[in-house]
Amino acid sequence: xxxxxxxxxxxxxxxxxxxxxxxxxxxxxxxxxxxxxxxxxxxxxxxxxxxxxxxxxxxxxxxxxxxxxxxxxxxxxxxxxxxxxxxxxxxxxxxxxxxxxxxxxxxxxxxxxxxxxxxxxxxxxxxxxxxxxxxxxxxxxxxxxxxxxxxxxxxxxxxxxxxxxxxxxxxxxxxxxxxxxxxxxxxxxxxxxxxxxxxxxxxxxxxxxxxxxxxxx
Ligand code: AP5
Numbered sequence: 001x002x003x004x005x006x007x008x009x010x011x012x013x014x015x016x017x018x019x020x021x022x023x024x025x026x027x028x029x030x031x032x033x034x035x036x037x038x039x040x041x042x043x044x045x046x047x048x049x050x051x052x053x054x055x056x057x058x059x060x061x062x063x064x065x066x067x068x069x070x071x072x073x074x075x076x077x078x079x080x081x082x083x084x085x086x087x088x089x090x091x092x093x094x095x096x097x098x099x100x101x102x103x104x105x106x107x108x109x110x111x112x113x114x115x116x117x118x119x120x121x122x123x124x125x126x127x128x129x130x131x132x133x134x135x136x137x138x139x140x141x142x143x144x145x146x147x148x149x150x151x152x153x154x155x156x157x158x159x160x161x162x163x164x165x166x167x168x169x170x171x172x173x174x175x176x177x178x179x180x181x182x183x184x185x186x187x188x189x190x191x192x193x194x195x196x197x198x199x200x201x202x203x204x205x206x207x208x209x210x211x212x213x214x215x216x217x
Contacts, residue, residue, distance in 0.1 A: 001080035007108035010115035056165030108192035
């Protein structure tokens with residue numbers, strides 16, 4: 001199962017990728033998480049990426065494509081993977097075609113105004129990158145990750161003006177991928193405006209309809 005989750009900021013890509021990863025025992029490969037790990041580790045790559053991320057712009061393709069090529073060649077990706085946040089423009093999508101064949105692209109569709117509230121309450125784990133929400137998906141103990149006990153924090157790019165820029169970047173660079181993948185007949189749209197469990201159920205139905213899982217149950 002080689003899946004891409006596509007959608008605007010806050011669509012729930014990370015949340016749904018984690019659920020799929022747990023259910024199907026295949027890795028979630030999230031370029032945003034990988035970049036944040038490089039930033040907090042203080043690597044050269046992290047230092048280069050940081051300025052773009054702070055502004056809500058795309059990190060240059062050469063950095064991202066090299067990073068993803070290395071990650072997808074690792075042993076645990078052989079059985080499949082869920083890509084979250086990659087590809088983000090046509091150049092990245094073409095590069096991905098040269099690396100691996102994708103089975104399905106799931107477009108999680110949400111309205112910008114509807115999801116703005118998701119950013120103000122979002123919390124992420126410094127250690128394992130698990131994602132929570134103060135209201136919609138709270139951790140069991142305040143400030144502590146359920147999965148690994150790590151510290152929860154608020155992302156620096158979740159300030160409203162940066163969120164607006166991330167939406168602009170999405171519309172200009174990433175949205176054209178919807179047509180790109182539709183023309184290859186591997187695109188499915190899922191309404192991302194329901195609850196986390198409702199969206200997960202829709203994704204499960206789409207996977208079943210494409211024969212990637214045995215039933216929608
Ligand atoms: P990245 O980390 O990929 O950010 P993003 O695409 O903007 O997506 P988000 O992580 O904000 O949202 P999500 O869809 O994953 O939603 P989530 O599940 O967290 O990228 C960050 C930056 O890195 C980019 O701006 C760029 O600079 C750089 N970058 C990354 N990849 C790149 C690439 N390929 N090329 C170039 N640059 C790249 O959910 C959001 C919140 O809502 C959470 O709190 C969650 O609990 C909650 N929630 C989720 N679903 C629901 C629901 N159905 N109902 C209510 N709440 C929900």
